[in-house]
Amino acid sequence: MSSIRRSTGLSLLVAAAITLSACGNNNAGSANNTASGSPSQGNTPAQTAAATQEPAKQTLRILSGVAGGKTPEENEQFEQEIERLTGIEIEIEKPAADYSKKLMAALAGGEKYDLVYMGKTEMDQLVEQGVLTRLNDMIDASAVLSDPEVIEPSEWDLVKYGDGDIYSILNKKEGGTLPTVRQDWMDKLKLEEPKTLDEFYTVLKAFKEQDPDGNGKDDTYGLSTSGLYDIQGFMSAAGVKYRYVIDADGKRSIPYSTEAAVPVYEWFAKLYKEGILDPNFATNDTAKMRELFLTDRVGMVTYWDAWVGLFNNMRQTEDPDTAFVAKGITGAAAPDGSFMLRRGDPSVWGIPVNAEHPETAIAFMEFWHSEDGNILSTLGIENVDWTKGSDGSYTLTETGEEHGMDHGAPFPSSTKFVNPVGTLPGAAEAREIIFSNNSTVELSTADWPNAEKIVQNYAFKAMMGDLPAADAVKSMNAELKSAGLID
Amino acid sequence: MPRFRQHIGLYLMFVPVIVYFLIFLYFPLVRGFTISLQEFRMIGDRPFVGLEQYKAVLGDPFFWQALKNTLWIGAGQLAFGFAASLLAALSLGEVLNPLFKKFNQMVLYIPHLFSWVIVGGIWIVLLSPDGGMVNELLKLAGVEQPVHFLAEERYARWIMIGTSVWKEMGYTCIIYLAAMTLINPSLYEAARLDGAGRLKQLWYVTLPQLVPTMKTVFVLQLLGVLRMFDQLIVMRNPAIYREVDVLMTYVYEQGIQQFQMDIASAASFLIIAATLVLTLIFSRVSRYDLS
Numbered sequence: 001m002s003s004i005r006r007s008t009g010l011s012l013l014v015a016a017a018i019t020l021s022a023c024g025n026n027n028a029g030s031a032n033n034t035a036s037g038s039p040s041q042g043n044t045p046a047q048t049a050a051a052t053q054e055p056a057k058q059t060l061r062i063l064s065g066v067a068g069g070k071t072p073e074e075n076e077q078f079e080q081e082i083e084r085l086t087g088i089e090i091e092i093e094k095p096a097a098d099y100s101k102k103l104m105a106a107l108a109g110g111e112k113y114d115l116v117y118m119g120k121t122e123m124d125q126l127v128e129q130g131v132l133t134r135l136n137d138m139i140d141a142s143a144v145l146s147d148p149e150v151i152e153p154s155e156w157d158l159v160k161y162g163d164g165d166i167y168s169i170l171n172k173k174e175g176g177t178l179p180t181v182r183q184d185w186m187d188k189l190k191l192e193e194p195k196t197l198d199e200f201y202t203v204l205k206a207f208k209e210q211d212p213d214g215n216g217k218d219d220t221y222g223l224s225t226s227g228l229y230d231i232q233g234f235m236s237a238a239g240v241k242y243r244y245v246i247d248a249d250g251k252r253s254i255p256y257s258t259e260a261a262v263p264v265y266e267w268f269a270k271l272y273k274e275g276i277l278d279p280n281f282a283t284n285d286t287a288k289m290r291e292l293f294l295t296d297r298v299g300m301v302t303y304w305d306a307w308v309g310l311f312n313n314m315r316q317t318e319d320p321d322t323a324f325v326a327k328g329i330t331g332a333a334a335p336d337g338s339f340m341l342r343r344g345d346p347s348v349w350g351i352p353v354n355a356e357h358p359e360t361a362i363a364f365m366e367f368w369h370s371e372d373g374n375i376l377s378t379l380g381i382e383n384v385d386w387t388k389g390s391d392g393s394y395t396l397t398e399t400g401e402e403h404g405m406d407h408g409a410p411f412p413s414s415t416k417f418v419n420p421v422g423t424l425p426g427a428a429e430a431r432e433i434i435f436s437n438n439s440t441v442e443l444s445t446a447d448w449p450n451a452e453k454i455v456q457n458y459a460f461k462a463m464m465g466d467l468p469a470a471d472a473v474k475s476m477n478a479e480l481k482s483a484g485l486i487d
Numbered sequence: 488m489p490r491f492r493q494h495i496g497l498y499l500m501f502v503p504v505i506v507y508f509l510i511f512l513y514f515p516l517v518r519g520f521t522i523s524l525q526e527f528r529m530i531g532d533r534p535f536v537g538l539e540q541y542k543a544v545l546g547d548p549f550f551w552q553a554l555k556n557t558l559w560i561g562a563g564q565l566a567f568g569f570a571a572s573l574l575a576a577l578s579l580g581e582v583l584n585p586l587f588k589k590f591n592q593m594v595l596y597i598p599h600l601f602s603w604v605i606v607g608g609i610w611i612v613l614l615s616p617d618g619g620m621v622n623e624l625l626k627l628a629g630v631e632q633p634v635h636f637l638a639e640e641r642y643a644r645w646i647m648i649g650t651s652v653w654k655e656m657g658y659t660c661i662i663y664l665a666a667m668t669l670i671n672p673s674l675y676e677a678a679r680l681d682g683a684g685r686l687k688q689l690w691y692v693t694l695p696q697l698v699p700t701m702k703t704v705f706v707l708q709l710l711g712v713l714r715m716f717d718q719l720i721v722m723r724n725p726a727i728y729r730e731v732d733v734l735m736t737y738v739y740e741q742g743i744q745q746f747q748m749d750i751a752s753a754a755s756f757l758i759i760a761a762t763l764v765l766t767l768i769f770s771r772v773s774r775y776d777l778s
Contacts, residue, residue, distance in 0.1 A: 101743055101744075104529075104743070104746050107529055107530075108529050108746075108748070125745075125746050126529070129528045129529045129530065129531075129746075130528060130529075130530055130531050131529050131530050227724070227725050227726075228725070278617070279616035279617055279633060279635055280615060280616065280617050280635070282635065282638040282724060282725065282726040283611070283635075283637050283638055283724040283726065353530060354530065446745075449740070449744070449745060450549060453549075453725070453728050453729065456725040456726070456728070457725075457726070457728065457729050460638065460725065460726040464635070464638065464639075464726075466639070483548060
């Protein structure tokens with residue numbers, strides 16, 4: 001009996017161990033399957049072409065994070081519209097959430113897509129792992145994609161590796177993030193657009209204390225953010241940029257961990273202490289931050305330029321008589337009067353090395369960057385999102401109004417494209433601020449996820465007043481150094 | 488052999504079970520272990536690197552921080568969860584009104600039915616400095632500045648322990664209550680004849696009779712310690728990462744977010760080894776297998 005019990009105990013142990021390993025191993029197992037079912041590494045066009053000697057069929061399987069309809073039903077209409085416009089039979093998979101995980105899991109599991117949408121982080125990982133096809137020759141051979149008026153050379157620079165290798169095609173022209181203010185509250189309280197941290201403090205304090213929404217309650221905050229995303233508009237005052245800076249000698253530093261950032265952390269600590277900064281700022285996600293802005297709880301947020309237009313569109317669609325006006329502003333100026341804003345990482349399309357129809361994928365990308373493609377990626381589907389009058393004018397339908405002129409690329413790359421409906425209120429002005437104020441992409445490395453945790457930890461301590469800003473920065477810097485994350 | 492032939496039908500019925508476990512558990516386990524010895528690539532060759540990934544994990548200060556957090560939070564959940572559920576069961580066992588008892592049992596049990604997404608969301612709202620119930624109560628008690636519980640490192644681990652105990656207490660309590668119904672009534676009768684009051688009956692009859700159940704509950708909770716994940720993923724945020732990142736979130740970040748499957752697999756197998764060691768120690772100390 002005793003031995004039976006003993007063996008039962010042992011069985012329990014083994015079962016527990018196996019159950020425990022399930023999480024990691026399912027992924028690992030599926031990942032391993034890829035090796036057997038995929039071509040060996042080698043992602044030059046010649047090899048890809050060799051692997052697809054039969055004439056390219058006009059069919060395409062796409063994994064998309066943004067391009068497509070807003071609902072599953074509209075996604076089908078989107079596919080039909082592409083087929084109507086291009087003759088390409090298309091299948092778009094557009095996961096509702098967790099896109100990046102779905103992308104990685106699908107590719108590791110051996111799924112074959114002709115085109116995959118991704119951000120820069122995923123692109124870096126996939127290039128490093130040899131998953132993406134090198135596209136330089138295909139791009140050079142394409143009259144559309146190599147046209148500098150369609151995709152500017154400086155944009156291509158954002159996606160180049162090593163000696164100029166390109167593994168992806170840009171989806172759109174990315175904007176950036178900037179402080180977005182309730183202009184109607186500014187007007188109501190007779191406030192001037194702030195340029196320095198002190199002026200920002202005055203405005204934000206007024207939003208907190210002078211009942212800008214007029215409901216007679218002390219229920220507004222001056223500023224809300226979603227963690228450190230994105231305080232760059234204020235760090236601009238100190239001339240420091242988020243993530244890594246690598247100098248000519250290859251020495252890595254993180255400017256947010258330098259003494260230069262101290263006054264800005266102290267400024268945030270003052271806002272937090274006085275209740276001007278949304279107390280949930282450290283735990284907010286961006287959706288929560290947006291909700292606060294749209295529901296009259298906060299006077300300023302920091303977010304994407306395109307969202308200035310979307311904020312206005314949402315409120316005006318909901319209530320045409322609303323006084324709500326969102327406006328993008330430049331952020332805080334450095335002592336020399338310059339600004340240092342954040343340009344978004346490029347979002348791109350890549351062709352996996354196991355794609356069955358790479359030539360068709362290029363044909364689709366040429367369409368995506370054509371006039372018709374630009375209309376589809378902005379306005380959406382004809383007769384669903386918009387209609388065309390006999391005089392050639394475009395009018396958004398009610399559905400199109402709701403969709404906010406964004407079906408994957410609200411601002412296409414092509415410099416030739418002019419949105420026939422015009423941009424959403426305030427969006428173009430916000431975009432102009434990004435492109436005329438030294439807005440650059442942030443530099444990340446493989447170490448950044450670990451470094452970011454240290455930066456966030458001490459930055460929050462400083463901003464919430466748990467540690468004097470100078471001490472927080474000193475500790476942040478020391479810890480980054482001892483972990484080998486900066487030089 | 489004749490006995491095998493006699494029961495061959497039963498053995499055949501067991502074949503699908505064996506096949507299921509081979510395909511869905513042991514096969515991924517072996518593949519995962521293989522990956523932990525390789526330099527992982529999604530496509531192409533995967534060179535064997537021996538124990539390099541294990542060395543990388545063991546040399547990563549974030550792994551050790553995650554281990555420390557896991558043991559800290561796990562020990563708290565074990566200690567307080569174990570004590571709270573036992574106390575609740577003993578208290579409910581003393582309730583004579585069956586309706587009141589069932590009502591309380593239900594109230595205690597309900598949080599277990601919800602996923603951590605719901606429970607975490609509830610507590611995030613309750614603890615919010617912007618109108619959260621806890622801060623409103625503190626305000627009534629004269630506290631002027633709202634406390635941002637979920638963004639303060641000093642509270643972070645305790646909140647994870649407290650909310651976990653709150654969620655799971657009712658479930659464990661029911662296991663104890665079920666065990667209590669199996670205690671022989673004659674033991675209580677004998678105790679009463681010997682002059683034992685309710686407290687002494689509890690101490691000398693109920694508790695000793697619950698020891699085997701306690702051991703089972705403890706070992707189950709112990710096995711869960713190194714696997715805690717859902718709660719932390721839902722309730723953690725950048726302000727408290729350092730205090731609440733646990734081994735499973737480490738594996739998740741390495742494997743799913745950074746897609747370093749080799750590192751994640753190595754970390755997984757270290758966790759498996761740690762679980763085996765923990766369980767063996769408990770088994771040896773408590774003589775669990777003999778209870």
